[in-house]
Amino acid sequence: MNVNDLRERGLVLLGCGKMGSAMLEGWLKGALEPRDVWVIDPQPSDWLRSIDGLNLNADLPERPALVLVAVKPQMMEDALPQVKTLGGGGTVFLSVAAGTTIERYERMLGDGTPVIRAMPNTPAAIGRGITALAANAEGAPALDLAETLLSAVGQTVRLETEDQMDAVTGVSGSGPAYVFHLIDCLAKAGEAEGLPPELAMRLAKATVGGAGQLAENSPKSPEELRRDVTSPGGTTKAGLDVLMDMETGLPPLIRKTVAAAAARARELGR
Ligand SMILES: NC(=O)C1=CN([C@@H]2O[C@H](COP(=O)(O)OP(=O)(O)OC[C@H]3O[C@@H](n4cnc5c(N)ncnc54)[C@H](O)[C@@H]3O)[C@@H](O)[C@H]2O)C=CC1
Numbered sequence: 001m002n003v004n005d006l007r008e009r010g011l012v013l014l015g016c017g018k019m020g021s022a023m024l025e026g027w028l029k030g031a032l033e034p035r036d037v038w039v040i041d042p043q044p045s046d047w048l049r050s051i052d053g054l055n056l057n058a059d060l061p062e063r064p065a066l067v068l069v070a071v072k073p074q075m076m077e078d079a080l081p082q083v084k085t086l087g088g089g090g091t092v093f094l095s096v097a098a099g100t101t102i103e104r105y106e107r108m109l110g111d112g113t114p115v116i117r118a119m120p121n122t123p124a125a126i127g128r129g130i131t132a133l134a135a136n137a138e139g140a141p142a143l144d145l146a147e148t149l150l151s152a153v154g155q156t157v158r159l160e161t162e163d164q165m166d167a168v169t170g171v172s173g174s175g176p177a178y179v180f181h182l183i184d185c186l187a188k189a190g191e192a193e194g195l196p197p198e199l200a201m202r203l204a205k206a207t208v209g210g211a212g213q214l215a216e217n218s219p220k221s222p223e224e225l226r227r228d229v230t231s232p233g234g235t236t237k238a239g240l241d242v243l244m245d246m247e248t249g250l251p252p253l254i255r256k257t258v259a260a261a262a263a264r265a266r267e268l269g270r
């Protein structure tokens with residue numbers, strides 16, 4: 001299966017909120033036209049309504065090439081019956097829902113359904129996402145196509161086993177939210193040290209954005225880059241002594257944060 005199949009047979013989005021829209025926006029800038037896409041969403045956004053030629057809550061094609069499932073796990077029981085007749089083979093199901101396992105899709109859609117699970121993240125909206133993928137045996141031949149689609153919104157990585165997906169969700173799926181919170185905390189701390197709010201926020205955003213880009217592009221490890229900032233006896237060392245405390249600092253806090261998110265992903269899967 002390839003992009004031409006998508007264009008000939010159609011791509012269906014079941015749910016098109018924040019994540020579905022970020023992905024659709026990337027695809028419409030690339031290989032797909034609005035007429036190739038069917039969206040099922042009871043509350044379509046103004047953006048979706050404004051796309052000329054998009055098949056919005058219209059009758060579905062008989063045998064679409066792919067259904068992207070982008071509803072919340074809690075909405076799954078209501079949403080999936082709308083595409084149940086497409087299960088059993090022929091149509092590939094690509095799910096971005098946290099927690100919901102391949103086995104659960106197979107139960108809901110029938111044995112033999114090609115299922116690919118993916119975990120993207122919201123920087124997809126600016127083409128800077130990262131998506132992890134895993135598939136059942138029937139879905140595996142469509143992994144190349146799924147990667148082609150998802151690379152329109154950032155990097156992709158294939159997982160060795162589906163079991164890794166909950167940990168991935170705790171790191172990169174939820175991760176942008178941790179980083180946005182870090183920006184807020186940094187800005188608030190700047191304010192507490194006497195900076196005007198706007199200046200503090202500008203400094204915090206540029207620092208996190210710039211450091212993230214540097215960490216991604218540099219041949220040096222994050223640890224080396226940290227050492228480059230840290231002068232002996234200087235200001236960074238004083239700050240890091242607090243942040244890197246193994247009992248009260250970031251390491252145990254981030255460990256607990258990711259563990260809680262991964263545990264919730266496992267819970268949602270049940
Ligand atoms: N937001 C994020 O950072 C990420 C979200 N995800 C996953 O993506 C999925 C969607 O999340 P968001 O886009 O953030 O949520 P969202 O709430 O923005 O979008 C969900 C969409 O589903 C629609 N919907 C509700 N009931 C429906 C039904 N019966 N049939 C069809 N559509 C229905 C809603 O109207 C809404 O537009 C979730 O399963 C989440 O786990 C995965 C990675 C990152």
Ligand SMILES: O=C(O)[C@@H]1CCC=N1
Nearest residue numbers: 097098169173174175
């Ligand atoms: O919070 C959630 O459940 C979803 C999955 C990863 C990011 N957002």
